[in-house]
Amino acid sequence: MTQDPINFHVTDALSQINQAEYGAHHIIIYPDLLTLRELYSNYIKKQIEENNEMILINPFYETTDSVRQILSKNGVNVSKYEKEKMLVIIDSLKVYFSQQQPNILFVKSLAKYAKQMGKSCLSILGDLGAYPHRSKYDNLVDYELSLPSMYDVDMKGFCLYHQKDFDKFSDEQKQKLIKHHGKALKIERS
Numbered sequence: 001m002t003q004d005p006i007n008f009h010v011t012d013a014l015s016q017i018n019q020a021e022y023g024a025h026h027i028i029i030y031p032d033l034l035t036l037r038e039l040y041s042n043y044i045k046k047q048i049e050e051n052n053e054m055i056l057i058n059p060f061y062e063t064t065d066s067v068r069q070i071l072s073k074n075g076v077n078v079s080k081y082e083k084e085k086m087l088v089i090i091d092s093l094k095v096y097f098s099q100q101q102p103n104i105l106f107v108k109s110l111a112k113y114a115k116q117m118g119k120s121c122l123s124i125l126g127d128l129g130a131y132p133h134r135s136k137y138d139n140l141v142d143y144e145l146s147l148p149s150m151y152d153v154d155m156k157g158f159c160l161y162h163q164k165d166f167d168k169f170s171d172e173q174k175q176k177l178i179k180h181h182g183k184a185l186k187i188e189r190s
Helices: 010-018 033-051 064-073 078-083 092-097 103-116 137-146 171-180
Strands: 006-008 025-030 054-058 087-089 122-127 155-162 183-187
Touching: 006 010, 010 025, 010 033, 010 183, 025 033, 033 054, 033 064, 033 122, 054 092, 054 103, 064 078, 064 087, 078 087, 092 103, 092 122, 103 122, 103 155, 137 171
Parallel strands: 006 183, 025 155, 025 183, 054 087, 054 122, 122 155
Antiparallel strands: none
C-alpha cells in the first residue's frame, strides 16, 4: 500500500510540529525557501520562548548567516540564544559529511546537554539537501533508516526535504522514507 505525505499549509504544519511529542521523528517536504523560512522562524521562536527548548538547525539551501538574519527579522534574539546555547546553527554539509563522530552520537550528546542546561528537550531541524547535492540518494535512505522511527531521548527530529530533492527519489525510496518517519508532512505554497 502506497503512503503519501499529508498536505498542509504552513500554519497547519506549524501546528502539527509544535504539538510533536518528545521522541518524534518527522519528515517535512517543503516547496521553496520562503515557505521553509516561514516554518522554521516561527517554530524556533515559539519553542525557545514558550517551551524552553534548545534548537539545532542545519540549513543547506541557505547559509548559516542568512538563517541568523531571517530569525532576527522575525523577532528571535539570535545572538543571545546562541550565546546561551539555546540555538545552535550548523551548516548541514558539516553535520552530515565532516563530523568526527556519527551524527546520531552528536545529537544524543546535544540532547543530554540540553537536559543538563534545564531545557525541556532538543529540537532538530535538519535539511538533508546535502545528500542529493552529492547524488547520494541511496546513502540518504540508508542513513534515515539507520535512525530510530521514534527517538529514545528527549528530542524531536524534523528531517527537511526540498520538494525538488524528494522528487528525485524512486517511488520505493520515497515509501521507505515516509513509512520510517512518525509523520510525513508536505507543505503547500502559501
